[in-house]
Amino acid sequence: MTVVNPETPPPQQALLDFENVTVFCGTKKVLDSLSITFGEGENIAILGPNGAGKSSFIRTILRELYPVADNNQVIFRIHGQDVWDVFTLRSTIGVVSNDLQYTFTRPLTGREVILSGFFSSIGLFNRTVTPEMEMKADEILAFLEIEHLKDRRMTAMSSGESRRLLIGRALVHNPKVLILDEPTNSLDLHALHTFRDILRKIARSGTGIILVTHNLHDIIPEITRVVLMKDGRFCGDGPKQDMLSDAKIGDLFCVPLHVREDGGYYYATGF
Numbered sequence: 001m002t003v004v005n006p007e008t009p010p011p012q013q014a015l016l017d018f019e020n021v022t023v024f025c026g027t028k029k030v031l032d033s034l035s036i037t038f039g040e041g042e043n044i045a046i047l048g049p050n051g052a053g054k055s056s057f058i059r060t061i062l063r064e065l066y067p068v069a070d071n072n073q074v075i076f077r078i079h080g081q082d083v084w085d086v087f088t089l090r091s092t093i094g095v096v097s098n099d100l101q102y103t104f105t106r107p108l109t110g111r112e113v114i115l116s117g118f119f120s121s122i123g124l125f126n127r128t129v130t131p132e133m134e135m136k137a138d139e140i141l142a143f144l145e146i147e148h149l150k151d152r153r154m155t156a157m158s159s160g161e162s163r164r165l166l167i168g169r170a171l172v173h174n175p176k177v178l179i180l181d182e183p184t185n186s187l188d189l190h191a192l193h194t195f196r197d198i199l200r201k202i203a204r205s206g207t208g209i210i211l212v213t214h215n216l217h218d219i220i221p222e223i224t225r226v227v228l229m230k231d232g233r234f235c236g237d238g239p240k241q242d243m244l245s246d247a248k249i250g251d252l253f254c255v256p257l258h259v260r261e262d263g264g265y266y267y268a269t270g271f
Helices: 054-061 086-092 098-103 110-119 130-145 159-170 190-206 248-254
Strands: 015-026 028-039 042-047 075-078 091-097 177-181 208-213 225-230 233-239 257-261 266-269
Touching: 015 054, 028 054, 028 159, 028 233, 028 248, 054 177, 054 208, 054 266, 091 098, 091 159, 110 159, 130 159, 159 190, 190 208, 225 248, 233 248, 248 257
Parallel strands: 042 208, 042 225, 091 177, 177 208
Antiparallel strands: 015 028, 015 075, 225 233, 257 266
16 A cells, blocks of 8 residues: 655646657758657757757647658647547647747737737637636736727837737736747847746746746846757756756857856856
């Protein structure tokens, strides 16, 4: 008989569970036999050079790409389920990407951008917005400290302002995890500082973070686990302080460098 210590916390539920996942985009293999498990509530960074397969991994999570069947058992589960409809999936996983930002070319206000998250649409298109949705949008604007953007057209905003609104849009369904794909691209130093503060606030609120990036300095202090990715494979996975070493990061990016830590952030120098 197994004796359970009442002070022992319950096992962490797997949010994402992949095993032997191989994905092709056309004739090109973009993911090569990936196996990994992410627990609910974890804050994780997936770090790798451009072309490593990071965005393809996200597209696979979102069911935009599908694993191929081979002789090995393929496991591809989200919250223990093999089958998901797209709308339920996007209520569980919030996603912010540069590609999404560039689709918002209509003259929508900041508030309309956030409300569009309820419908997974680029705009409202005469959809019925309930008072509860309006209240939730206002709560998110306040939480992200972007109330001053609610009536401004997104087409007139900076990249940093637009990125914060897209985070708000992704939070409308209270997702268990927020996935960010190269979120600091095109941000200046001020916007980067503001963005990182907001990301830290979200992580401390209990929403899990999966940060996908090629920039070492994007990794906020609240992230405790780092997965290294190269050539469609995961080549390292462990505690942040173990993964962000001179040898591992130098090998990942094929350049001699020195990794230093400063105030919970990591930076690469000497290349």
